[in-house]
Amino acid sequence: MTQIFQLYVFILAGFIGFFVISKVPPLLHTPLMSATNAISGISLVGAIVAAGGQYGKVSTILGFIAVICAATNVTAGFLITDRMLAMFGGPKKSAEGAK
């Protein structure tokens, strides 16, 4: 039953993703890729459990590496997205660009 429920969540979220993302204008496609990349760092959640759970030494080390990698992905992903989006700043933009 729980797996059916998970499938519900997966499919509904997939639909949301499809409809939301197909509305993103080509102008922002590169930030979009970077944004989904940052969100894929959500594996961090799984990695944290793997590194902190009582799973034995080898698993803890693997989990530790996973945490490092996922945290790098999250940090870099969100920062770079922000850096890009900062350049699409709206009305203030032309003033900033004149610098």
Added chain:
Amino acid sequence: MTLPALALLSQAAEGGALSGARESIVQGSYLVASVLFILGLRSLTRPTDARLGMQQAAFGMLFAVIGTLLNHEIITYQWIITGLVIGAIAGYPMAMKVPMTAMPQFIAFSHAFGAIAATLVGVVEYRHAYDPAIQGLQPGLSSGTAAALGFEVLFGALTVTGSFMAFGKLQELITGRPITFKGQNAINLLLMAVAFGSFGWLVLHPDAAWAFYAMVGLALFLGVSMVLPIGGGDMPVVVSLLNSYAGLAAAATGFAIGNNVLIIAGALEGAGGFILSMMMSKAMNRSFGNVIFGAFGSAPTSTAKKGEARESKTISTEDAALQMAYAGSVVIIPGYGMAVAQAQHVCRELMELIQKKGGDVKYAIHPVAGRMPGHLNVILSEAGIDYGTLLTDVDDANRVLQTADIAIIIGANDIVNPDAEEDKGSPLYGMPIFRPWTAKTVYVIKRGKGTGFSGVENPLFFRDNTLMLYGDAKSVLGSLVKEVKALDEGH
């Protein structure tokens, strides 16, 4: 109070109610995170809201992490904290230093990291299920969970090596040319079949560790062998597809460990990557089926028209500057060549000079210009060019080009190749392109006489109203700016 109720109460006090409350907080944090992710992606539909939206999504991630730290399964924190700190320290300079031109390979690189994490989590979960220390206490894996874990490591491992290969190609550590050998497709198909066979076996026999690890190994290998034969020009499609794969791997992790935020985020990303690769393959005139199965290895064979030596007309920067200075409407068509030469700033200078003289300047940005969709928009915005002047729709741009006095092509090639409309034998045939030749005069700023990414010759360069300005985009634009300024001083 009756005895069973008492027992229940003490049980609750010992952990039941407490862990219940804890569990609610954990799940609540995941719910908040999921909502913020969706809102974040939605905010990307409007440039003005996007930044704030994605900052909220980052907070969503923070919520999810804090929530996870309360998970009752976690007993030690030192590894987690150390790992988080190292990751944050490693990620920060990476994100702040990478130049905007290197964005595609950076995303590929970052993908590889996320995929390593997803794969390792899969391995840890599998090991845990068959840990000899708890053997007998745990029933092992159900077929469903085994399938989820199998899926996770399959897509995860494929994404790890695939992303590193894409990074290597985009960074030009590996040749951008397709690397092929005889029987490559047959070998790939065979390996894929073996990987899927192992997957099937694992679902039926979840305790078959060999099948699990064979899948990891095969997927790692397939990531390399599937990306190698793909040319550098197609890498953006690969990166986007790997984006989708990484999402699916994360969703599979969610299925395996029963975590909804992983399922939701994974599904969002899976869908996003999928749509983007769909849009890109359409813009590049590649069949979508080709993209899904990753078998888009066939390198475009350059049509053998090279025999006839044609000469294109060149023009001096003085003459070109004079024309540009007094043009009423100008359309600039930039390509990746402009980004590589870092010519976007001087390009803006030229634009401003023309505008000052009363000319109207627009940019026509092809969906696949640059190394990934939207790449040039980012680069032009970096130079402070207002995104209101960007024409991102091919049809719109072509309408504007029809009435334009001047089209300036900077470091672009395939996206303005008339063969895409006129030569059925051309590998580019059918790709939606700009028609700069409908403008009165076309100026092409180009490094040399080479062909574009696709390796196809461009007949545009030999048309009557096309004038070539050979040289590095930055220095050519620089001298154009100087010449236009000199005109002013002369008056």
